[in-house]
Amino acid sequence: MSEVCDETEVLELLEDQYARAIILATSRSPMSASELTDAIDASPPTVYRRVDDLQRCGLLAERTEFVEGGRNYSVYAARVERVSVDFTDGELTVTLTERDDVPTDETVAERFTRLYEGLR
Template sequence: MSGDRLSSEVYSLLDDEYARAILTSTNTTAKSAKELSEECNASLPTIYRRTERLIDCGLLEERTELRGDGHHYSVYKARLKRITIELEDDELKLGIEKQQPKNMADRFTDIWDQI
């Protein structure tokens, strides 16, 4: 995604109450779409649309977790740490600082611990 298009998409997402609710809800704990639907008082299709847009912008990550019955499901975790907006040379500049995702070894350990 180009810089201008990314900036426009992020501005649009920040104006959306569901996208903001998803980001704040997943800041400290990864949550499933069902959990987000209940917490945000939104339908599952609304949650899936917003999570897809947030993932595309790099503000949210999707992880796979295992249930006790061996099936798996997706959970979402915010990657956003800080957004800054600066006015420079008569132009708004958007800066996005993201939290570092877990490395593959840590994610494998988390999955293994759930088994």
């Protein structure tokens, strides 16, 4: 669970149709905000707001795609594979299972290596 979002916030976010659509779309392959706008039929401001919320709660990873000529852009990938909700002894517990195939926070060195390899 994210240190910023509690269980209730995660559930409220997943209740939102656009947030769910972003998670579903990015669980198939990383997508840019522009691609998400088309894929989920939402306005760019709506996509960016939901992307920010999903990242804040640890449900979405961001990676910079480096393009020759300097027009770099971000792509987003779902970090979560499963969300479990448990009601035990009067307590609500939300457990997030992260995907193994989504890189999280790259270091500067890793980013540089990816950029360099992309230029070869």
